[in-house]
Amino acid sequence: MEVLIRPDAEAAARLVARIIADELRANPHLVLGLATGRTMERVYRLLVEMHVRDGLDFSLCRTFNLDEYVGLEPDHPQSYRHYMNERLFKHVNIDLRNTHLPNGMAPDLDAECAAYEALIERAGGIDLQLLGIGRAGHIGFNEPLSALMSRTRVKALSPATIEQNAPLFPDPAQMPRRAITMGVGTILEARRCVLLATGGEKADIIARAVEGPITSMISATALQLHRRCVVVVDEAAAARLEGADYYRWIFENEPEWEPYRDL
Numbered sequence: 342m343e344v345l346i347r348p349d350a351e352a353a354a355r356l357v358a359r360i361i362a363d364e365l366r367a368n369p370h371l372v373l374g375l376a377t378g379r380t381m382e383r384v385y386r387l388l389v390e391m392h393v394r395d396g397l398d399f400s401l402c403r404t405f406n407l408d409e410y411v412g413l414e415p416d417h418p419q420s421y422r423h424y425m426n427e428r429l430f431k432h433v434n435i436d437l438r439n440t441h442l443p444n445g446m447a448p449d450l451d452a453e454c455a456a457y458e459a460l461i462e463r464a465g466g467i468d469l470q471l472l473g474i475g476r477a478g479h480i481g482f483n484e485p486l487s488a489l490m491s492r493t494r495v496k497a498l499s500p501a502t503i504e505q506n507a508p509l510f511p512d513p514a515q516m517p518r519r520a521i522t523m524g525v526g527t528i529l530e531a532r533r534c535v536l537l538a539t540g541g542e543k544a545d546i547i548a549r550a551v552e553g554p555i556t557s558m559i560s561a562t563a564l565q566l567h568r569r570c571v572v573v574v575d576e577a578a579a580a581r582l583e584g585a586d587y588y589r590w591i592f593e594n595e596p597e598w599e600p601y602r603d604l
């Protein structure tokens with residue numbers, strides 16, 4: 342795992358957007374794993390800008406989102422399908438048929454989860470998985486005690502997640518209590534993972550996720566097992582990291598990060 346610390350949330354999002362854009366340019370057939378949430382809004386805005394300004398090409402790319410609420414129609418304003426359409430897909434030249442989210446309205450949710458796993462496998466697996474982190478440490482909706490080898494399945498949302506996301510609903514009581522989410526094991530199979538976290542309210546959980554012991558109570562700690570995982574944070578989210586100086590040194594000195602230092 343590597344931790345890249347940027348001065349502010351905008352610079353952190355720029356770095357993540359550049360990593361995605363570079364992967365997409367290197368492999369136009371990229372299979373991209375996507376996340377939703379407030380943190381990602383900046384990344385999608387920057388990717389749209391890169392498409393408009395520099396012609397970043399999404400035409401051959403395929404996407405798989407991490408999760409979707411159970412019981413929301415795709416056109417529901419709080420569904421993750423709606424979020425992705427509005428923030429990214431509508432504004433770039435992606436073929437909507439190549440964009441995938443679990444269907445939270447499926448009559449047989451277990452069959453839907455198995456079909457989603459099969460679809461990822463048929464696509465050849467995920468090349469680059471974008472991740473956020475919940476305040477209690479989930480990736481996707483892998484709530485506390487999610488098995489580290491779990492696959493796509495229905496999860497009951499934790500009180501912390503409900504508290505985090507309910508304000509996004511006009512009537513907070515209408516937030517679904519369950520979601521379909523890729524499992525921790527599904528996420529760990531992605532060839533590369535990039536987690537983005539910004540803001541002081543993520544400082545505690547980032548320190549525990551990156552430097553704490555691996556535990557199913559905090560599914561993000563499983564990323565410590567991943568061969569190629571980058572955690573991008575702003576200074577505020579980095580505030581509790583004991584090794585921050587070392588991580589800064591790596592970013593300033595390792596040749597891999599040279600092209601990203603001026604962002």
Ligand code: F6R
Binds near residue numbers: 375377473474475479
């Ligand atoms: C959403 C997802 C979640 C969010 C996390 C952070 O698809 O997978 O794990 O990334 O809850 O959300 P924000 O960015 O709103 O703090």
